[in-house]
């Protein structure tokens with residue numbers, strides 16, 4: 001699904017409620033992905049005090065701007081009709097579907113919240129790949145075996161990956177995981193108020209199309225504050241691109257129809273580049289004195305080449321298909337597990353561009369297939385808080401590094417800068433923005 005990260009807690013795709021905290025950390029600390037999609041449920045921060053609107057410095061989030069947009073809501077909705085018309089929605093349908101719509105102002109708090117998450121990344125992965133999800137996922141795979149058989153055959157996507165997405169996104173359709181806000185109201189609100197209006201106009205129109213066609217009954221079209229819905233948390237525009245009718249009733253109902261849910265999610269992964277018969281990645285062990293400058297996702301080598309650098313799998317297992325290319329990822333830095341990531345990891349990242357989230361999906365898929373837990377332990381050290389991430393960027397910028405904008409989102413530029421700084425400071429250059437690196441930068 002498309003990515004559209006604008007920074008801030010509220011802007012990452014990532015959809016299950018249990019995962020609430022994950023995507024922030026993942027996208028900002030470990031992920032470093034320049035883009036991530038807004039989907040919201042992951043960011044409904046139930047334990048967080050709601051921040052005051054206007055906490056970000058964006059002019060459209062200023063209290064006066066929000067109040068003015070709220071007052072203008074009806075005419076904003078009316079003004080979007082041409083966009084709907086271009087998608088074949090009649091004036092009558094538009095009138096009917098938008099009648100009585102009011103903005104959900106609570107969403108502005110979510111949109112602008114920037115919670116401080118500093119749990120270690122391993123905690124998030126462990127939280128996501130819970131014993132419950134492993135057990136429930138195996139049950140789901142057995143219960144819907146014939147559907148998984150058919151979808152796997154048609155779309156060429158590993159059933160365990162589809163089942164893992166289902167599990168990570170919503171704990172297999174738990175009401176809490178799916179969110180309970182009207183998708184139409186949420187997307188209408190975000191299309192007219194706040195700093196993401198342009199992005200959400202498309203989501204709003206896509207939502208109207210779903211309702212106009214009757215793919216999902218209106219009272220079932222509920223989801224996260226940002227409009228992700230159903231057990232695998234489709235955004236409305238992603239639904240339009242990827243959803244399929246797999247039970248043959250003429251509706252693409254990714255909320256109520258198990259065949260449609262499974263096949264649509266498989267179709268999404270397929271169109272995002274899933275290669276059938278291959279895995280997403282391998283946990284690997286690095287040799288002593290490894291040159292950590294290879295930890296760079298732009299360095300893609302064959303598994304053979306990686307093996308020639310002394311990289312092995314835990315237990316000494318061989319790499320199947322040694323010509324597959326992969327990049328080396330150390331999600332928690334040199335003190336944590338290492339992985340060689342294959343192209344299917346990138347396909348999962350398109351579903352949710354947060355490393356730990358994608359790692360959780362990959363790992364859960366392995367667990368569902370019967371695999372074990374990771375061989376290496378996650379380090380106990382905490383991740384940087386948001387203010388520390390900002391400070392790290394400021395300190396790097398002061399030393400002349402180009403780290404992009406100072407926004408607390410540690411992307412690839414920051415990682416490269418950290419790596420270079422580590423080399424100069426005599427540290428292991430794993431590119432990981434650790435507390436130790438920050439302390440060294442302060443000196």
Ligand SMILES: [Ca+2]
Pocket residue numbers: 244245246247248249250251252253257260
């Ligand atoms: Ca259907």
